Amino acid sequence: MGAGIIGIGRYLPEKVLTNFDLEKMMDTSDEWIRTRxxxxxxxIAADDMDTSDMAYLxxxxxxxxxxxxxxxxxxxxxxxxxxxxxxxSVACMLQERLGAVKAAALDISAACAGFIxxxxxxxxxxxxxxxxxxxxxxxEKLSKIMDWTDRNTAxxxxxxxxxxxxxxxxxxxxxxxxxxGADGTGGKHLYKDEYIVMNGREVFKFAVRQxxxxxxxxxxxxxxxxxxxDFLIPHQANIRIVEAARQRLELPEEKMSTTIRKxxxxxxxxxxxxxVEELEAGKIKEDDLIIMVGFGGxxxxxxxxxxxxx
Numbered sequence: 100m101g102a103g104i105i106g107i108g109r110y111l112p113e114k115v116l117t118n119f120d121l122e123k124m125m126d127t128s129d130e131w132i133r134t135r136x137x138x139x140x141x142x143i144a145a146d147d148m149d150t151s152d153m154a155y156l157x158x159x160x161x162x163x164x165x166x167x168x169x170x171x172x173x174x175x176x177x178x179x180x181x182x183x184x185x186x187x188s189v190a191c192m193l194q195e196r197l198g199a200v201k202a203a204a205l206d207i208s209a210a211c212a213g214f215i216x217x218x219x220x221x222x223x224x225x226x227x228x229x230x231x232x233x234x235x236x237x238x239e240k241l242s243k244i245m246d247w248t249d250r251n252t253a254x255x256x257x258x259x260x261x262x263x264x265x266x267x268x269x270x271x272x273x274x275x276x277x278x279x280g281a282d283g284t285g286g287k288h289l290y291k292d293e294y295i296v297m298n299g300r301e302v303f304k305f306a307v308r309q310x311x312x313x314x315x316x317x318x319x320x321x322x323x324x325x326x327x328x329d330f331l332i333p334h335q336a337n338i339r340i341v342e343a344a345r346q347r348l349e350l351p352e353e354k355m356s357t358t359i360r361k362x363x364x365x366x367x368x369x370x371x372x373x374x375v376e377e378l379e380a381g382k383i384k385e386d387d388l389i390i391m392v393g394f395g396g397x398x399x400x401x402x403x404x405x406x407x408x409x
Contacts, residue, residue: 102225103273105232105409106165106264109375110156111362112144118254127250137338141257141363143242149183151192153260154238157371158193161234165264169197172264173230175204176221178213178237178367180291180396181244182206189238199234210289210395211334212279213237213367214261215403218391219277221265236262237367246294255337256295257363261371272386272408276320278313278401285398306340306394311347313402314392321404325349327388330377334393335359335369344392353382366395383407 117140118129132138144153154177162169175197177190190204209216214237221233238260247253285305288298310333318324325348333341335358345355356373365372370391377383385408392402 100267100270101273102222102265103268103405103409104263105266105268106161106167107262107371107375107378108157108160108164109259109261109372110153110160111259111372112142112148112153114143114145115140116143121254125248125250125253127254132254136255137357137359138254138363139360142259144240144258150179150181150238150240151183151189151196153240153258154189154193154236154262155196157238157260157262158197158234158236161262161264165266167232167264169199170201172199172202172232172234174221174224174233175199175202176207176217176233176235178207178209178217179239180208180210180213180366181240193236202234209399210397211336211364211366211369212393212395212397212399212401214370215391215393215401216279216399218263218265218274218403219279219401222274222277225265225267232264232266234262234264236260237369237371239366239368241295241366244291244294249294251299252295252297255364257365259362259365259368259372261368261375263371268409272406275404275406276317277403278316278320280313280400282398286396289396289398303337303340305398306336307343309394309400310340310344310392313400314344314348314390317390317402317404323388323404328390329354329387330383330389331355332370332373332377332389332391334395335362335373336364336394348390369393
């Protein structure tokens with residue numbers, strides 16, 4: 100038995116903030132944003148909704164999809180850079196709200212690569228038999244750490260949450276290989292002070308190189324090739340970055356998730372949000388080989404080769 104995904108769920112706030120709305124708030128334009136980022140709109144959480152609220156709503160759906168009771172969860176991992184507060188962790192708040200009484204709980208801070216870090220961490224506990232069911236959530240309320248006068252960052256980000264339940268799956272399915280990495284020397288290019296601060300040029304160069312390299316690396320580790328890939332789910336940071344990853348794998352456009360147009364960059368939530376979107380659209384089928392790859396502040400990165408199915 101391998102470690103894989105047995106349940107999925109997501110939550111997206113109702114409020115839609117379009118590029119045309121941003122034109123009224125700052126010196127920017129719909130064309131400028133679209134041509135440089137691929138984003139047309141993003142979701143913004145209400146003032147009375149925080150990261151833990153979105154995490155809870157996504158987690159409930161994932162548990163229902165898995166047919167797992169909260170009491171069966173052994174561990175809760177929440178990837179986020181926007182916790183409700185420094186402590187208790189979002190994971191502990193989620194544990195209480197779900198009633199997951201036997202679950203250990205902690206947050207993971209690896210920025211936009213956080214969900215990949217969470218899935219890989221979960222797989223180790225499942226593979227070694229320590230835990231059976233683990234809830235992994237990526238949840239962000241980035242709108243609360245945005246400088247809404249900075250057109251270089253404010254146009255990029257959105258709010259939302261995605262969740263998966265991980266557990267044992269049929270032999271040959273689940274996570275086949277992974278890669279995690281970090282380069283602390285690049286931390287100065289993307290960080291949070293009072294608000295998000297980013298050196299876009301340096302982050303772009305890093306991301307274009309690393310997303311492609313990591314995707315190839317996990318294929319090689321799994322003994323597979325580019326021709327074996329059925330679908331690519333990259334972190335939704337920028338349309339040019341994800342296109343570079345797609346081209347490195349020589350995939351047609353229809354084999355890559357591009358949800359950035361509707362949701363913007365939701366950091367740790369972007370990969371699980373995209374996974375749910377593509378499954379609901381019927382683009383991922385049983386036994387498909389999926390590559391999930393992301394990068395984020397730290398600088399951090401991670402990739403997974405996963406055979407879909409329970």
